[in-house]
Amino acid sequence: MNAKFYVTTPIYYVNDAPHIGHAYTTILADVLARFHRALGDDTFFLTGVDEHGQKVEQAAQKRGLTPQAHCDDLAPRFTSLWKKLGISNDDFIRTTQDRHKRIVQMILQKVYESGDIYQKEYEGLYSVAEERFITEKEAESGQFREVKTIKEKNYFFKMSKYQDRLIKYIEDHPNFLRPDHRRNEMLGFLRQPLTDLCISRPKARLSWGIEIPFDREYVTYVWFDALINYISAIGYGTDDAKFKRFWPGVHLIGKDILTTHSIYWTTMLFSLDLPLPETIFAHGWWLMGESKMSKSLGNVVRPLDLIEQHGVDAVRYYLMSEMILGQDANFTPENFIKRYNSDLANDFGNLLNRVSGLIGKNHGNVIPEAGTPTEAEAAIMAQGQILGKNVQALIADYKVDAAINEVMNLIRAVNKYMEMQAPWKLAKTDLPAAGRVLYTATEALRLAAVLLKAVMPDKAMIVLEILGAHDSGLTWGELKSGVTLPSFPPLFPRIELEKKT
């Protein structure tokens, strides 16, 4: 029986156009989803956008649009980018959709009736300029103008009630919060008493949100709204069968929203009496050179520029192989080019080229017979045979970079093997032996392509089609002898470095 796999990205806030960070998380989710689909798992991949809240309202105002019109304009920027990035999401949720709003209101009502929401007067420091409450520390920093103490009635969610249960849950489930250091971070955070979460905003202050069903004077706080997307999209409250089929799932998030997910969301789920997510995985950030990517520094990388220059798959490959999941990574154009050239052009693409060239020259363009393996073939075969299992295990453990490296190790080994066996020499004295070498090398390439399908869907498929093996699997030897190879342009043309001026 196959397992199920439900993976989500955060729903992205639509106050600005998507950047490399959004693209990264989404590609990561896509790669995992594609891997699991290939394994035959019942897979569901959700992404979407978060459209309520103050910043959206303000961004709309600036453009002279209604918030809804602003959202309708921005949401397609995400969907069209995902299309260009080859994202295979099964659904795309927008929090302004009725299907979502209805469920959020239903949940608010339910939690209210269960007694986990109460009203209280809240007093705190409020920055009129920023239109939000700030902490004392922030006030001391002097970065906020027009700070004053205001009192306001608001609704609160009894997060504190679930603190002990949450601590115990995290301690008992080592795979719940990952990587480990984030888990420790949250356990440390939970050592201090939790306060309850303010989940309302008076309409006078913010109107762009989901109305609280039991008090029309308020809308709900964006996080209480947004987090629910993970279950509203898969049928919570409307399609029980679907919901039970996929929940709980894996949430991929950036480290910036760890607290909201591991504390707010989980306590909400406790209150709803639902199982907690299987895993919340917080990945790191892409740093641009030495500094964090930020609009004010003008170093925001737009994924589209890269795709246009080097192709989607190269970008996907770079992002997936360069970042060790959970740690920050450095994004520089030099780095990108280095990795592209060394892994994709020199190792992978060039191997395909030399192998197909030799098959063309000495074997009439037809994939030769496998022959009887010698020790040299046996070594490559052995590596190839366990590769699938190794990669699967690494993917299951969210070690995408290591999984990719495992595949590249086979390619490197085959380049070595080619050098040792020298089929271009062998062909002159022992044509079947040369054929045996080329079959082995080609089969390794096929296997690598099958495993890289999740990361580079287009390029991997091109390779498989060239080899006449588009629907082949992970078993060594599936490559068919006798297939005629078409001619094809270099798979990954080298990027020539422009000289710096």
Added chain:
RNA sequence: CGCGGGGUAGAGCAGCCCGGUAGCUCGUCAGGCUCAUAACCUGAAGGUCCUUGGUUCAAAUCCAAGCCCCGCAACCA
């Protein structure tokens, strides 16, 4: 003394849990090959494994103290 993570060749990382010749990718240098996208292969140079002290026959690995960097610290993607 808030909590947590980390400091290993020029760069990025693995090894540390379960002590025993310090490894991978990129870069540099030399050589080889010439099937290939000036690519591929081999070899070399390059390390006080942050510091100090301890345990041990033996420490990057365990213990202690210190120095430095980075996250988190509540309503803020």
